[in-house]
Amino acid sequence: MAEEKKVAAYICQGCGIGERLDTANLAKVAQKEGRVNLVREHAILCNAEGVKMIRDDIANEGVTHVAVVACSRRAKTEAFSFPEVALARANIREGVIWVRPDTDEARETTQEMADDYVRMVCAELKAMKLPAGNPDAGHSRTLLVVGGGVSGMTSALAASQAGYSVVLVEKTGQLGGWAANLHKRMPAHEPFKDPQDTGVSDMIEAIAAASDIKVYLNATVAQTSGAPGRFKVSIATESGATTEEDIGAIVQATGFSLYDASKLSDLGVGSSANVVDQAGLEKLAKAAAAANAPIRRPSDGAPVKNVVFVQCAGQRDASGTHLPYCSGHCCNTSIKQAMYFKDANPEIDTTVIFTDLRTPGNGEDFYRSAQRKEVTFTKGRVSRVEATGNTCKVNFHDLILDDQNASIADVDLVVLATGQVPNSGVNIDLPAEAGADEEGQKVVSILNLSYRQGKDLPQLKWGFTDSHFICFPYETRRTGIYACGPVRRPMDIVQAMEDATGATMKAIQAIENAALGRAAHPRAGDLSFPRVRIEGCTQCKRCTVECPFGAIDEDEKRYPVFNEGRCRRCGTCMGACPVRVISFENYSVDTVGQQIKAVDVPDEFSEKPRILLLACENDAYPALDMAALNRIQSSAFVRAVPVRCLGSVNTIWVTDALNSGYDGVMLMGCKHGDDYQCHFVKGSELATYRMSKIDDTLKQLGLEPERVATYEVAITDIERVPQLINDYAAKIEEIGLSPMKGF
């Protein structure tokens, strides 16, 4: 079928549009200026009849491009859903009549606003194509799980039970991870009174029994290349052989290491064999259970009669010496370990010294059970553990009695609740030559990604590879790769199993999306992808460096190589490109550029400024909509264009707008900094940076720096956003209209 473009505009008269605006004029604008092939007005476009009219035109008239001139794109989305055609919306309800007063004086400027939005939508639509989907889709349905501990085994089993095959890579000679070293684990079910079996051996058996799980022991990932659906993973085994596997998506469950207890000499580590960490106690408890004997102190093998647990050992340290965070599980773990003693012999003295006891949820029942078993809990801060012969003295500040010199003597065993340190591989944000941790040990990469931006997952904080987003714990910065378990934040077994199941869900989803050439979260289902006119590329590398998702590599000739499956369709590359060779089919330098050009800019004597507002579609644009819902008025001189992310804003839009006589350009994006709210990581920050560089251009044009302004706004700013607009309009009035008009 020939690709004939047929553009139709549909103008709604409902919700007061018909009363407030001359819709016949809007139709005229669409026809005469927008040059669309077909224009129709309808009293209530979103009702069944209106929607049917559009559908009929698509079916019978061959309409390929539909402009809906009605409410915000956020409203009636399901009614105006025509997946088979290119669609654009002009917002003349929330964007025009709801923010303007219904007065005779306002009528002219309100109509001009709506006329412009019609011009803009026609121009946008003509530059748009219906996206066809990623041509480089991959079809592997196998999941790679890196790490064979509880998290990794949970993931492998969960995927297998959903019907996906799994490759499981474990660096040691056996499955089980840390949990295999435990005597018992905390209870996961009511009554939350006693420690329970770890269940690790059952999991190992289930893995062995699953025919679709292939296990590599003593193995590491030597290289990962490709994209979701078509990863190529080389697995290196002890023998030196490497095997290549075709992989659809990856779960990284590489767990944690113990904090180095030798740094805790104040707490007796090194000076007494009877000071152990929690892992050390598990070993003693396992040995005791195997011998059916009481737990013995290491120094002389005498049965332990008095044990003290020191919470937050080398953790929650604000001084910067040790771990700053809390490892979450250790209070419950010490309770469990105290029970090892109390359950064997209630006469053994067990004391837990803590500052805040943290047993969330039903852990409280477990804590209560320990109190009933007569475990002593003391609120205090341990200052020093002194070793004398086979016993220790634990000195602490008793916070209840405010006694600085409290102590417990004749302690047989001191157990330090040390923290979890994530096994997250190379910190790609450090300079490449660093590559070593503070002890000078070479940090070994886990995934060995052949990505231009580095070998491993980006780390969030303190080495954890967690997601930055509260609502979206699996919003990863490397599409198709999901971390779970203690590598992403400190956690216990119950949480790790839940997390691993969730990560597996996302990995399977990535496999399904990759096969269909669709984007992953947050633009799930988007079929567009960046298209590059490579012959125009100057190899400046901005796109490869600035892509928040590491989607763009470089070829031997240093041209960018786009891995569409890794791309999240934010458009940061489009915003970065100084020669404007990157665009999407339905969102491009042209779709926005043409809208900007389509606006009718009145001459300098009109006293009607024009202000372009580029607004993030996730936060700023909804805030504008909600301000409109509350009928908060704002300037009639603003023309708003929603953008995928401020990171996608190419400076050409701004300079073109100023060149064509706009009086000002506002950019509204999300908060940046440590607690950034941009779902494309640094889009708003990049935009702020790029706009700061535009000053020189403004100077060359003889324009004031105020003509371009960038704002951080939040979705709740329903009063602030219209205020910013009005203040800016007032500012433009103050500095005067642009001298660039009419050139």
Added chain:
Amino acid sequence: MTEIVATNQTILVVGGGISGMTAALEAAECGKQVVLVEKEASLGGRVSQLYRYFPKLCHPTCGLEINLRRLKSNPRIRVVTLAEVTGLTGKAGDYTATVRVSPRYVNENCTACGACGDAVSSEVANTFNYSLNKSKAAYLPHAMAFPQRYVLDPSIIGTAEAEKAKAACKYDAVDLGMQEETLSLKVGAVVWATGWKPYDANRIQPYGYDRFANVITSVEFERLADPHGPTGGKLLRPSDGKEAKNVAFIQCAGSRDENHLRHCSRICCMASLKQTNYVREKGGENARSTVYYIDIRAIDRFEDFYQKVLADPQVKFVKSKVAKIVEDAKTGDVVLHGVDTEGYHRYANAHDLCVLAVGMEPSVKGMDIPAEIIADSSGFLEINSATAGVFGAGCATNALDVNRAVQGATAAALRAIQVVNRVARAEG
């Protein structure tokens, strides 16, 4: 009639809060058919009533916007609001769910233009704002309500007010003859994500929530701080509308207490620490917060958030379970009595406003839930089951923060997919 196509490969998600929405979206974005049932008139649940999240202090509506966009563009999810599951029979891969749908009296023609709301004059309690203010009896549940459609309060049905609403609507959207319906859905697996409710503060007698205007709950405090809330985002105390500048937070109000909720509700410490930020944000340099606590449970990487608040000279911490509250009748101030257990000092501290960090009680507690769903003695649901195809998710299963609830909901989606994929394989 509501028509829904569902088969034994369809996943039913019960509850349209962040956990239910997540489970539904994750499954649908994996190609599954989903029916999402919500008992309120719009989706979003409790998190949509929060002003900010800890620890980033970002806004829950930002995530809601993304989730709603995902939902609007996904034809595989069918949303049914004002609906409750009243029965579930069958077995994994072959359930029949009975769903009762209450009338909204407004149909899909609604454009949210607001004319019906302008036309009626009677008012009802605004439950989105925890009844701290009123809304018109024809109302949009909140600014981000999805479906974006008005609701007529049942109290005006049969009155002239309802007729006024109908007369005002130009789109034939007000349907006063709408009746309760019962749907029968065939589904393969069920995710039960009915969330939580704040513990009934009236039951904590010594704190006088039922007697003193200036004793409020933490969830109500969120509404005061929110620009969409009853005070437009100002911390105005209920008794006299005075701006609260000296605010007390009482932790474990109903939690960690065998007389009330045995469990620790996990979120309340972080929530109060977060809310001390609201006090400073709104009240400036003269604002003061005092947190009365047993243990500060800023678990795992939230510790630094606690350390930041700890270092704030405008926030004071008192390790104490507050014994009782009395009201100063003249000023309306609340006076907290108790003993500071660090050093054993008695105190009687006056505050403008006292916020009870109320516990999280699973919503299913006291509900008539199908026998397939196993709850423990606290009312929390099992997340997994060897044989059944019903899976708990989110705060219905445990006291969880948003991040963990969403993890669990994502996991529940996979468990449901495991069941329907087995059905698909069996059916070839």
